[in-house]
Every structure is written in structure tokens, then in C-alpha cells.
Amino acid sequence: xxxxxxxxxxxxxxxxxxxxxxxxxxxxxxxxxxxxxxxxxxxxxxxxxxxxxxxxxxxxxxxxxxxxxxxxxxxxxxxxxxxxxxxxxxxxxxxxxxxxxxxxxxxxxxxxxxxxxxxxxxxxxxxxxxxxxxxxxxxxxxxxxxxxxxxxxxxxxxxxxxxxxxxxxxxxxxxxxxxxxxxxxxxxxxxxxxxxxxxxxxxxxxxxxxxxxxxxxxxxxxxxxxxxxxxxxxxxxxxxxxxxxxxxxxxxxxxxxxxxxxxxxxxxx
Amino acid sequence: xxxxxxxxxxxxxxxxxxxxxxxxxxxxxxxxxxxxxxxxxxxxxxxxxxxxxxxxxxxxxxxxxxxxxxxxxxxxxxxxxxxxxxxxxxxxxxxxxxxxxxxxxxxxxxxxxxxxxxxxxxxxxxxxxxxxxxxxxxxxxxxxxxxxxxxxxxxxxxxxxxxxxxxxxxxxxxxxxxxxxxxxxxxxxxxxxxxxxxxxxxxxxxxxxxxxxxxxxxxxxxxxxxxxxxxxxxxxxxxxxxxxxxxxxxxxxxxxxxxxxxxxxxxxxxxxxxxxxx
Numbered sequence: 001x002x003x004x005x006x007x008x009x010x011x012x013x014x015x016x017x018x019x020x021x022x023x024x025x026x027x028x029x030x031x032x033x034x035x036x037x038x039x040x041x042x043x044x045x046x047x048x049x050x051x052x053x054x055x056x057x058x059x060x061x062x063x064x065x066x067x068x069x070x071x072x073x074x075x076x077x078x079x080x081x082x083x084x085x086x087x088x089x090x091x092x093x094x095x096x097x098x099x100x101x102x103x104x105x106x107x108x109x110x111x112x113x114x115x116x117x118x119x120x121x122x123x124x125x126x127x128x129x130x131x132x133x134x135x136x137x138x139x140x141x142x143x144x145x146x147x148x149x150x151x152x153x154x155x156x157x158x159x160x161x162x163x164x165x166x167x168x169x170x171x172x173x174x175x176x177x178x179x180x181x182x183x184x185x186x187x188x189x190x191x192x193x194x195x196x197x198x199x200x201x202x203x204x205x206x207x208x209x210x211x212x213x214x215x216x217x218x219x220x221x222x223x224x225x226x227x228x229x230x231x232x233x234x235x236x237x238x239x240x241x242x243x244x245x246x247x248x249x250x251x252x253x254x255x256x257x258x259x260x261x262x263x264x265x266x267x268x269x
Numbered sequence: 270x271x272x273x274x275x276x277x278x279x280x281x282x283x284x285x286x287x288x289x290x291x292x293x294x295x296x297x298x299x300x301x302x303x304x305x306x307x308x309x310x311x312x313x314x315x316x317x318x319x320x321x322x323x324x325x326x327x328x329x330x331x332x333x334x335x336x337x338x339x340x341x342x343x344x345x346x347x348x349x350x351x352x353x354x355x356x357x358x359x360x361x362x363x364x365x366x367x368x369x370x371x372x373x374x375x376x377x378x379x380x381x382x383x384x385x386x387x388x389x390x391x392x393x394x395x396x397x398x399x400x401x402x403x404x405x406x407x408x409x410x411x412x413x414x415x416x417x418x419x420x421x422x423x424x425x426x427x428x429x430x431x432x433x434x435x436x437x438x439x440x441x442x443x444x445x446x447x448x449x450x451x452x453x454x455x456x457x458x459x460x461x462x463x464x465x466x467x468x469x470x471x472x473x474x475x476x477x478x479x480x481x482x483x484x485x486x487x488x489x490x491x492x493x494x495x496x497x498x499x500x501x502x503x504x505x506x507x508x509x510x511x512x513x514x515x516x517x518x519x520x521x522x523x524x525x526x527x528x529x530x531x532x533x534x535x536x537x538x539x540x541x542x543x544x545x546x547x
Contacts, residue, residue, distance in 0.1 A: 064444035088445030100492040109431040117499035
């Protein structure tokens, strides 16, 4: 797999295009003038201070939040410009859910018409297992989601987001509440995903030092894109010092940090 | 229906010799899955307060029926419940207040309006049957309506439940997969409003929400998948319904409340089972 030079390969690669995207909620401009070309097989990591609109940007891209501008997919040689197929992995789920839904229930509810309240669908099992294997989560298939750890749920949700294989995979802060070695495995698995499926991945991350080891490019966001490019270039840029308040190294987020208990839908950007 | 009544009478239980007891038992057997299956989604999606409020708003429907001068306010109640659920859904979309606050404001307003109308001249007592409910009043015609409703529900549930379970799990994942979240949630809340309102006259406003929620709440303590969650929820509702009616026959008490007490007992048992398992 060749390394992609960000922004220069639109001619020979498929590409997810975000054009002039903006979100205004209740008269307040959350993000504006976002333009991005995300090439297939590229892992982009969004960083930015709290309240910079990272989650809002993801929600606008997959369409949960109303926005201005366009999001579309362009095939090789600019053919087949069409609507983007998107996979989304939300922030940590709320932990109060005592629902007995299992991992295989979740996959079947999402992927099949066969009612999960009446049948244990065995047909798709092989398909589901192989998706889970990519994230080293195949042993979780019959476990209840409510007993899984934060890291395990994230891996399951990434696997779910890869069926069917999307053009663009969006991951929202998959790193919170996971230990360091778990994180490294997670990043490796994500990194492999983009290669095996040749998909573009956009990830919101708080762990700049770790994510920049795996990222093809960093996107520094604060209401709009302040700078983007190769990790080394961004980490030594003056903008990152201004916005994040430090140089190139960020301490690893402590696993003891208070967990975030909000569901995506309750969050006000 | 006559054949069915004769058939049931062959079972040598004293209470089965009466048509009204037969009807109430058939009624609860039909109502149990109609409430217990969607009850799982109500619990998963944190809609318990909404469904409770919709039960109370049934009084408003009765009041509007009285103002309109129709004899039986049933269809007006149903229409009003659907309308109220739709209004709440629209306000939720555009409003700034938290959902439960909004539900509280709108529904308590509507309920208060209903009580004011119904209590004019001190005549509220004739409407108190809606508060307590009377399942013994089920007629053969009612049963046919309920059976038709259950059949329609099961067909719809066969096709739409997966979507609702995913929505209950996480709305954002559903949205990213192109689901029309607002449409599906609105349709479901209208459905909940309608079944709660329709059954209020038999179960009673004060306890109907327990009949919706307790089977699912008990079932999720012991279930290991969505299938066992749904099916044991329906079974728990059915067993409690039948036991509650028989208990109420021998103790001469309100059936709706007796059913809820049996449900509570079962809920407590499942809670203990869960604690032992952990």
C-alpha cells in the first residue's frame, strides 16, 4: 500500500468530498466553511479543543444534524459521483442501559429484516463473526452489550460499521476509557481496516501523540479547519500551540478519568 | 363467540361459568402481548414517563367527548391521544425544553383541563371508572376489536421491531444508517399513546402504565437476548393478567390493580434472581 500524499490523489483514487459544510444551531454558528477531500485508504484524525465542533462535524457528515453544504462520494476518475455510504461509531454509550441485547442481536437488528424478538438468526452468523474478527472481537458474539467494557463495545461497534463496507468510516472519540495497550491494539486494527477495505476513516481523538503515529493526516479544528496535513507538520505548527496550549507532545489520557455517561443524542454541541 | 363461551364453560372452575369472567380472561390474554412486547421498547427508550402521561391525558379525551356530546367517547379519546403524541413529537424536535419537562407541561395541562370539564357540577364520580378500570365490562364486540388490533400489531411488529430496538440502543447509529428517526419515533409514540388510551377503560388510568412497563422491567432482569426479553415479557404479562383477574374475583377487588400487584411480585422475584446470578 503506498502512502497517500494528502490532497494530491483525487485523480487516481476514490474520494469522499465535504464541500463548504456549516452547522448553525439556535442562531449560534457551531462550525462553518469546512472543506475536506478524504481519500480512500486514508486515516484522518480530527483534533481540537473542547467545544471546537468535532462531534458536530461528524454528526453533520452522516446527516443527524442539519447542515449547509454538501457531502458526496466520487469514484476513481471522477466517475460515479453519488451519495456517501457512511459507517459511524458513536462516543461511549450510556452505561445505564440494562437491555439484554446481545452483540449478535445488535448485528441482526441492523442488518436483517428477520425480527430479533422472534428468532435467533443463524444465517448471518458467519458473516457477523468475520466482521468481528477484524477487530479481535469474535468471542463477544453472544455476550450482552451491557456487560462489555468500553473498549470491547467500541470494537464491536467498529465491526458493525463495516457491514456493509462504507465509503467513509467516522469514529467519535473511541479512545476514552480504554487502557494504553488496548488503545494501541485498537489503532492497529483501525489502521488495518482502512488497508483491507480501502476506506477513508475520520476519527475524533483526544490522544494526539498516539493517534498521530497512525494517522495519514491531522485536521486541527476550531469552528473551522485551522490547519491540516501530515502529523509532523501539524504538531510543530504555531496553530496547535495556540489552540491546544502545548507543543508536540500530549500526555496520555488517564484511564481513571471520569467516564462520560452521555448518549450521543443527549449531547448538545 | 357463543361456541367459545360454551367450550370454556366445560372447564370446571366456578369463575369460568360466567361470561364476564371468560371475557375478561380472554381480553387479558389478548392484551398481554399487545402491551408487553412494545413495553420492551418503552423501557429501552426511556419512554416510561411519556406512556404514564398519555394514560392521564385519556381523561382529556373523555372530556372532549362530553363537550362534543357523543355518547361513547372512545374514538375521540383515541384521536386526541394520537394528536397529543404527535404534538409532543413536533415540539420535541423544535423545542428547547428537556423532553420530560415538555411532556409534563403539556400533558398535565391537558389532564387538568379534562378534570375541570368532567368535574363541573360535582359530577366526576361517574367518570371514576376510567381511573380504576373495569376489565369485567369487556363485551364480545370489544374482544373482536382487541383481537383485530393484536393481529395488526403483530404484523407491524414483525417488520418494524428491529428498527426500534436499534433506535433504543443508539439513535446516532440508526441515523448514520439512513433511518428516518423522527418518523419512526413519532409513529411508535403515537402507537403507545393509542394502546394506552384504548385500554384505560379496562385496566384503569392509575395503573395502566405498570401493565406496559413492569413485564419488560421484570423480564430484562433475567433475559439473555432480545428474544428471551420479548417472549418472557409477554409470558409474564399473561401469567400476571390471568392470576390478577382470578385473585380479584375471589377477593372482590379491582382487577387492574390486582394484576399490577402480581406483576410487582414477579418483578421482585426476578430482581432476586439477578442478584443471585451476579
